[in-house]
Amino acid sequence: MHNCKHRTPRRRGVRRGLCKKCKSAQAKRWRGSAKGAAWCLKYGREWRRKNVYNMPEPTRVCPAMCECCGRPPNGRGTLHLDHVKNPKKFRGWLCSSCNRAIGYLGDSVAGVMKAVAYLRRQA
Helix, strand or coil, X not given: CCCCXXXXXXXXXXXXXXXXXXXXXXXHHHHHCHHXXXXXXXXXXXXXXXXXXXXXXXXXXXXXXXXXXXXXXXXXXXXXXXXXXXXXXXXXXXXXXXXHHHHHCCCCHHHHHHHHHHHHHHC
16 A cells, blocks of 8 residues: 555545655656566657657657757757658657747748748848
8 A cells, every 4th residue: 555645635436546756756666677677678769659659760860959950959858850741751850949839830831931921020
């Protein structure tokens, strides 16, 4: 039985679970175990990228800097694999901010050009 001072409250029909802090500690211990490390190796980022997200294969190695803004990666500290949606084709390596920005602008040159026109109009 989990016995900490900060458990999640009991809800009707649901067993009392681990609090966020203890769940995180439990996951860290599991990843450090032999079984957890083997699972992470087998079903880690590369496996998910290929089998779950169905991403294209990158045509070049991941650089140290974002190919769009030229800055080091932000967020989790890794660059994101950018791709064309249809057909699935590798485009480049982007930091979190550039990847989101291009996505918000519709993943198209037209969307980026509209944003450029807006910025020039306001300057």
